[in-house]
Amino acid sequence: MPKNPFGEEPSAWDSGPRSTNPFDSNYDSPDSDLTFATPQSRTLASQQRALDSMCHSEQIGISTLEELSEQGEKLDRAEQRLHHIGELQKDSQKSVNTLNSWWRGWFSKKPTPGGTAESTKTGATAPVTRERPAPAASYLSQNVRTAPLPSSQPFFQSQGTQPRSQFDVNMDLMSSGMSRLRDMATTMNAELKAQNQQLDRMEPALSRVSDTMATQNRQMKILLGVKSPR
Structure with missing residues (x-):
């Protein structure tokens, strides 16, 4: 019979009282279920945080390259x-x-030369454009669609994985x-340099174009007899 009337007899299946002394063999640690409570575990956790940060940075880099590529297409147009x-x-x-x-x-009463005026239409010269394909678009087509982003999975992939x-x-x-x-930083630099040159x-x-437009407007006003405002 127990000495304490409110106590209970220790069961045969009970291993006895659990010690609160961490140096005792019966010490029950609240973290005893962790796989690795060691510096290696902390190192792996630190690595995972670094991988998550790199994944976030890469996502921002991809978004920036997409915006630069869209801006380059607008400049081309x-x-x-x-x-x-x-x-x-x-x-x-x-x-x-x-x-x-x-x-x-007509006003000088001089005879106009016979025949119609010969229209010498020169061939249009192609504009000087930046290199093709553009750096940002080339990087996005070759890397983003083929290479996945860094994995953000937990660092304990399986129970049998060694640290x-x-x-x-x-x-x-x-x-x-x-x-x-x-590579992203290099591509961004090349894209910005190309757009600045453009x-x-x-x-x-x-x-x-602006000067030519002003000159032609002035010439047309003279032909039409429109006086410029003073």
Whole structure:
């Protein structure tokens, strides 16, 4: 019979009281169910955090490259349209010159030369564009659709996986992830450089289009007898 009336007899299946002394053999640790409560486990956890961070950085890099690629396509379309406008202005300038010569001949009572005016239409020169394919688009087509992002799975892949082997796997993943991030940075630099060169090339062309438009408007006003406001 137990000495404590509120106590219970220890069962035959009970191994006895559990000690709270961590140095006792009967000490029941709350973390005793962890597979690796060692520095190796902490190292693997640190590696996994680094892999997660690299995965996030790579996702941001891919989004940035997609935006740069879209921006480059818009610049290409703008440069092509600018070149097309320049070619149209060349043709319109020929028409303005023809009208100007006809009006001068009419008012000076000089006979106009026989035959129609010969239209010497020069072939349109292709605009100078950046290299094809563009760096960002080329990288996205060759890497993003073929190479997956770094895995974000837990570092304990299976119960039988040894810490050392998983450590090596994580190191390989980190190495390949750093290589991809470096390639992304190089591609971004090349894409930005190409777009800056394209903007520098478009600036004088835009100025020529603006000046030509102002000149042709002034010539047409003179032909139509429209006086410029003072």
